[in-house]
Amino acid sequence: MNIQFRETTESASPLTNKTAIADCDIHPARATRTELYPYLAKRWQHHLDVYGVHAYQGMMEGPPYPKAQPNASRRDAYPPEGGPQGASLSFMQQQHLDPNNVQLGVLNPLGTGQGIRNHELSAALCSAINDWQIDKWTSKDKRLKASIVVGNEDAMTAAAEIRERAGDKNFVQVLLLSRNVEPLGQRRYWPIYQAAEEAGLPVGVHAFGFGGNPITPSGWPSYYIEEMVGHSQCQQSALASLVLEGVLERFPKLKMVMIEAGFGWAPSLAWRLDKVWQRLRSEVPHVRRPPSEYIREQVWWTTQPMEDPERREDLFDVIKWIGWDRLLFATDYPHWDYDEPSRVLPPGVNDTDREAFYLGNARKLYGIN
Amino acid sequence: MTSLIAGGVDCDVHPAVPHLTSLLPYLNDYWRDQVTTRGMVDLVSQSYPQNSPITARPDWRPETGKPGSHLADMQRHVLDPFALSYAICNPLYGVQMVFSEDMQNAFCRALNDWLAKEWLDREPRLRGSIVIPLQNIEKSVAEIERCAADKRFVQVLMLVMGDIPLGKRALWPIYAAAERLDLAIGIHAGSAYHNPPTSVGWGSYHIEDYVGQAQAFQTQLTSLIVEGVFVRHPRLKMVMLESGISWIAPYLWRLHKFWRGVRMETPWVDRAPLEIVRSNIRFSLQPFDAPPEPTTLIRLFEHMQSDELVLFSTDYPHWQFDGQDALPEGLTPDLVRKIMIDNPHAAYPRLI
Numbered sequence: 001m002n003i004q005f006r007e008t009t010e011s012a013s014p015l016t017n018k019t020a021i022a023d024c025d026i027h028p029a030r031a032t033r034t035e036l037y038p039y040l041a042k043r044w045q046h047h048l049d050v051y052g053v054h055a056y057q058g059m060m061e062g063p064p065y066p067k068a069q070p071n072a073s074r075r076d077a078y079p080p081e082g083g084p085q086g087a088s089l090s091f092m093q094q095q096h097l098d099p100n101n102v103q104l105g106v107l108n109p110l111g112t113g114q115g116i117r118n119h120e121l122s123a124a125l126c127s128a129i130n131d132w133q134i135d136k137w138t139s140k141d142k143r144l145k146a147s148i149v150v151g152n153e154d155a156m157t158a159a160a161e162i163r164e165r166a167g168d169k170n171f172v173q174v175l176l177l178s179r180n181v182e183p184l185g186q187r188r189y190w191p192i193y194q195a196a197e198e199a200g201l202p203v204g205v206h207a208f209g210f211g212g213n214p215i216t217p218s219g220w221p222s223y224y225i226e227e228m229v230g231h232s233q234c235q236q237s238a239l240a241s242l243v244l245e246g247v248l249e250r251f252p253k254l255k256m257v258m259i260e261a262g263f264g265w266a267p268s269l270a271w272r273l274d275k276v277w278q279r280l281r282s283e284v285p286h287v288r289r290p291p292s293e294y295i296r297e298q299v300w301w302t303t304q305p306m307e308d309p310e311r312r313e314d315l316f317d318v319i320k321w322i323g324w325d326r327l328l329f330a331t332d333y334p335h336w337d338y339d340e341p342s343r344v345l346p347p348g349v350n351d352t353d354r355e356a357f358y359l360g361n362a363r364k365l366y367g368i369n
Numbered sequence: 370m371t372s373l374i375a376g377g378v379d380c381d382v383h384p385a386v387p388h389l390t391s392l393l394p395y396l397n398d399y400w401r402d403q404v405t406t407r408g409m410v411d412l413v414s415q416s417y418p419q420n421s422p423i424t425a426r427p428d429w430r431p432e433t434g435k436p437g438s439h440l441a442d443m444q445r446h447v448l449d450p451f452a453l454s455y456a457i458c459n460p461l462y463g464v465q466m467v468f469s470e471d472m473q474n475a476f477c478r479a480l481n482d483w484l485a486k487e488w489l490d491r492e493p494r495l496r497g498s499i500v501i502p503l504q505n506i507e508k509s510v511a512e513i514e515r516c517a518a519d520k521r522f523v524q525v526l527m528l529v530m531g532d533i534p535l536g537k538r539a540l541w542p543i544y545a546a547a548e549r550l551d552l553a554i555g556i557h558a559g560s561a562y563h564n565p566p567t568s569v570g571w572g573s574y575h576i577e578d579y580v581g582q583a584q585a586f587q588t589q590l591t592s593l594i595v596e597g598v599f600v601r602h603p604r605l606k607m608v609m610l611e612s613g614i615s616w617i618a619p620y621l622w623r624l625h626k627f628w629r630g631v632r633m634e635t636p637w638v639d640r641a642p643l644e645i646v647r648s649n650i651r652f653s654l655q656p657f658d659a660p661p662e663p664t665t666l667i668r669l670f671e672h673m674q675s676d677e678l679v680l681f682s683t684d685y686p687h688w689q690f691d692g693q694d695a696l697p698e699g700l701t702p703d704l705v706r707k708i709m710i711d712n713p714h715a716a717y718p719r720l721i
Contacts, residue, residue: 068631068633178569179569180569180570182570182571183567183570183571183572183577185573186573213565213570216564216585217564217565217581217584217585218529218533218534218535218589219531219533219564220533221534221536221592222534222536222537222596224631224634225595225628225634225635226592229587229624230588232587232620232623233585233588236584237572238569240567240572240577240581241567241569244572244573244576244580245573264618264622265620268613268615268616268619268659269616271660272580272583272616273580274660275656276423276576279688280421280422280574282422283575305626305627307619307622307623307626308626310625310674311674314622314671321665336630337626337627
């Protein structure tokens with residue numbers, strides 16, 4: 001029988017039939033342009049009305065590479081009460097959290113206070129979005145946990161924001177984006193890592209961001225697909241910088257999470273780093289051990305968008321080389337390139353690895369029982 | 370160690386220009402005068418600092434001068450001991466860093482003439498790559514056509530990090546000329562440093578630039594594939610030189626996923642990225658950036674789903690391996706033959 005009705009979330013099967021999962025990359029949205037205003041001083045409300053956010057890119061509204069879908073999100077994810085996809089808690093519960101048996105959902109708000117040239121505004125927006133995450137999301141649904149969004153280019157202020165939120169159980173990580181003014185290992189960002197390490201919080205690096213650098217080392221490409229595929233190259237360069245600047249060496253308890261940039265590249269990057277480090281280690285004496293060791297001990301990866309080999313078993317080789325204990329399942333809800341939880345792992349994975357992949361690793365990393 | 374076979378083609382060796390003054394005999398009066406009057410210094414790229422360990426193997430490093438600047442050394446170090454039938458010269462002299470299109474054109478012409486006279490004329494096993502002044506597309510095409518009359522030039526050479534992504538339409542006349550003249554396009558590690566060497570900005574270290582070459586190759590493959598270069602030029606072969614290899618399959622899995630997701634954006638891309646790579650893209654063997662266990666290596670080659678993608682190279686005089694261990698452990702004799710002989714001949718129509 002070839003006919004199969006499309007599985008709809010509304011008629012989802014009972015929870016008991018679904019694997020319990022963590023979703024380590026959920027994107028909550030604001031229902032209106034001014035939803036953050038109650039959390040912002042009058043000065044910044046006025047600033048946003050008159051000047052906008054003044055990012056490290058040219059467009060007043062929207063991204064330079066038009067997305068594949070409105071708001072880069074699923075067309076079936078518009079909340080019935082209005083607003084963009086991801087703006088309604090009740091619809092997120094109904095469409096995603098309940099039917100997919102999400103036990104832990106990590107919120108990564110995008111398009112907020114980061115990648116902004118006015119660093120004071122950046123700090124104000126980050127503080128606002130952090131309060132908003134508690135009020136609108138984590139205080140209303142205990143499955144959801146927030147990320148401390150920080151103004152990435154002013155690390156001292158970012159560190160203060162982290163210290164202020166440290167110990168607040170609403171937050172499980174610090175959030176950065178991969179593209180910044182400089183590679184993420186640079187000294188200017190170290191106060192962020194120091195504060196995160198002190199607070200015992202992992203630092204998530206989500207794909208995207210604006211830092212003014214062309215998104216290839218040969219300048220600006222033409223297409224959205226190049227930007228999307230290119231997130232993995234940005235992430236590789238950011239991770240190489242974190243290793244080679246000695247961030248992982250200097251902050252040995254720091255845990256980094258690579259979010260939404262794939263993971264297939266990880267073994268190759270680690271091998272390449274090791275090989276070149278053998279030759280050139282005298283240039284970076286602060287990198288005391290083979291780079292792959294730091295990566296193995298201090299880096300995690302969220303799964304979405306899972307790489308898509310013709311033979312899916314090829315992916316198992318890569319996961320084995322990374323370690324089944326280092327992957328954190330994520331759907332990227334409500335974005336269009338969402339990975340469907342029931343379909344990402346083919347049969348043949350043992351129960352221990354499967355449980356770790358879907359839930360256990362995330363619980364352990366984020367300290368959620 | 371996997372045994373080498375005689376008659377192989379080394380697709381990536383680097384003869385070094387001893388100094389900018391070595392090109393003076395190949396420049397006209399105006400440019401000779403410019404070089405001397407303005408006190409121009411040697412064009413050495415940061416991609417390969419002369420004394421960096423990666424720039425020359427210790428036993429391939431000459432007592433004086435730049436590694437790779439003596440033909441006798443190259444004969445003694447690679448051409449003879451590896452029993453090569455051919456070695457393809459890819460000069461990495463830093464002419465791409467120049468911003469003036471006229472100056473760059475003069476230097477490229479001089480460099481190509483220097484290669485023909487001082488290397489190709491003196492050693493019949495050597496073949497050449499045409500270095501082009503990418504600041505000006507018309508001049509690049511003219512230089513390709515000028516050099517292509519000499520059949521010993523088998524390839525056009527560009528750096529992986531330049532001014533614009535290599536798939537951009539402005540560059541297509543170069544690809545048309547190469548396809549018409551049976552030249553491969555070689556894309557080599559290195560930067561013109563006209564853009565930050567990573568897509569997240571300037572790193573602090575030479576090692577960071579070198580690690581970053583692999584990411585630069587990935588972004589260029591995306592550009593070349595999605596812009597449709599191989600739809601327009603189906604016979605064109607492009608060779609990624611000193612690119613690394615272990616990233617190829619996972620990179621293509623990702624590209625494939627997004628191509629399926631947003632192919633409406635580039636509808637002219639009518640074949641899956643992996644198929645395009647199989648038919649049009651090749652990779653040089655060194656640096657072989659995988660761990661030494663044969664089991665991993667066998668899986669990596671299986672992930673590529675083709676035994677035709679890799680071309681033998683020593684990357685002379687760069688330090689990628691020791692002794693004669695250019696071939697990683699665990700390759701079958703069949704694969705060795707493909708890598709050393711069949712694949713290079715298929716990629717370079719001008720190798721007879």
